[in-house]
Amino acid sequence: MANQQTALDTVFHALADPTRRAVIGRLLQGAAPVTRLAEPFTMGLPAFLKHLAVLETSGLIRSEKRGRVRTCRIDADRLAAAEGWLAEQRAIWQGRTDRLAAFVESQNSQEKAS
Known part of the structure; x- marks a missing residue:
């Protein structure tokens, strides 16, 4: 369980940066060479490679090198x-808000009956 938590920590750390999220968004369309991934960003290749290293570590x-x-x-x-963890959290909070809504409705019903 601790290893799984550490893995999630590194994933969310990697996703905390907008550049890395943009790279993930691009890679969801398919594999790409580093030079093509770096094109839209206004930073030097060494800085961009640091972002890729964080994504790879997470x-x-x-990546693979051919030639x-x-x-x-x-x-x-x-x-x-990561998506699974977020779905679990969403389910927990939806259950809580549903219970809160039911409580508020029951209080309103009681006030109207009085």
């Missing part, structure tokens, strides 16, 4: 784990 992406080209692709399993 397990959200994988002089490094290609990145999304790791859907790691992304699905």
